[in-house]
Amino acid sequence: MSTFRINRRKFLTVAGAAASTIPLSGCDAFDGFLTSQSPVRDVLASANSLTYRVQRMLIDADALAPEFSASEVRQGQRPNGSTDPTDADYLALKEKQFADYRLTVGGLVEKPLSFSLDELRNMPARMQITRHDCVEGWSCIAKWTGVPLARILDEARVKPEARFVVFHCYDSMDLGLSGAVRYYESIDLIDARHPQTILAYGCNDEALRVANGAPLRVRIERQLGYKMAKYIKGIELASTLAPYGSGKGGFWEDLGYEWYAGI
């Protein structure tokens, strides 16, 4: 019979040769191509617009994110990012339990508006138990209460040239040498008008806590956590994202994260 036998010496040679492929690893050989200014990184990042287009094609505009039963709220909502803003204007509001808070709605709208927290609480509310997915990889299920953003947009009457909703926030994020910048985020009008997109003032049957974005944060249930701006100061309708921050549409986007975070 034709067989191919390996003796011990040959086995060790082969094993050694095979083992030599193991260090074929990341190391830092590729690091130079992967910095934020690298054209290679830009080419790789272009796959994100394909992902965005394919997901928009596969996901119905009104398809709902999964909702869960009350028994699946098993822990407090995990806070992340800013958890205790120290900006002076925010501290002044917090001191008075946000009694002086007003949400402003402006930009490309027919009728710029502003709402107090009580006015928002008195509007028809939506309650949803959903899963919060952080870009880091973890998930946390919580119950959210708030006003559908679509209703606010309808009251302000969005101009036809508007394409994005920009959220301006009270919290500053430290950028090291370049100082601190205020958090901001943006979404397209499909997600803005989605039935589960709410401006939440309640979490797990109590008033939204400071760590989770008090007095008001947005829930965008079909995207990752960093899209869901906390400590919202105002909403602006815009036709382009260029004027804000570094023009990528959000605090984390300016640092290299993808604008569409449905993946």
Added chain:
Amino acid sequence: MTIIDDIESRLTHHGGKGKVIYRHRIATRVTHWTWAVALFFLLLSGLQIFNAHPELYIGKQSGFEFDNSVLSMRAMQTADGKVDGYTTIFGQSYKTTGVFGMSGPADNPSYRGFPAWATLPSYQDLSTGRVIHFFFAWFFAAAFLIWFVASLISGHLRRDILPSRADIRGLPKSLSDHLRFRFHHDGRYNVLQKLAYAGVLLVIFPLIILTGITMSPGMNAAWPWLLDVFGGRQTARTIHFVCMALLVAFFLIHIFMVVAAGPLNEMRSIITGWYRADPEKEEEHTA
């Protein structure tokens, strides 16, 4: 050609030379190399992504106030103030300083799941890890779709990948031959090869693609049934990780077998398609 022939005749320990056969079609070869490149980058960027939260869970969410963790890689401080890297699997902790949980130079260690040499970029950069991962994921999935359709049409799947009844009957013998490092080279896949390739191509590849999709909050709205199939987003993430580990194990055995079976002949066949079979075995088949 003559050099290859010469080395080969020595490698295979046969006086006579076997027939050169066309073993791998173009679809197999192109998808093979697409996967090879894509999986390399997917692995290293995937470990980068894992490092952003180096813990795995079973269920719909991550337990911060309850325990559903199955694996974690963390740096922890002991009572005497010494910091070490620990890997915890099903509640059992092992000290893994230098590799998992804590690695890098002793005077300036990094507290991270997988070490710098195993991630892309080498330093902590989740956003770039994601950019790399989602770029190559498209190529990986596209190659899988092309391979699957082409193999279904050409009969490659039925003929070469799925084990026949006779193959299954020969399983014990094939197993004992392999354990004694006796390998047959007749150009066809033996039952263990078929099972390995079927396992990777028809089980692990679809599983790793689908669990990847299950982690997308956008796709959860479009295909919520995926969450039910895999038992929740965090379980899907864990399955995705286990598939990765199985693919790494497959890769190591794959490379070992290629080297053992004659790397030049094997490389020629996966690049050009042409493979030199063992002479005697060939006769058996033509007889």
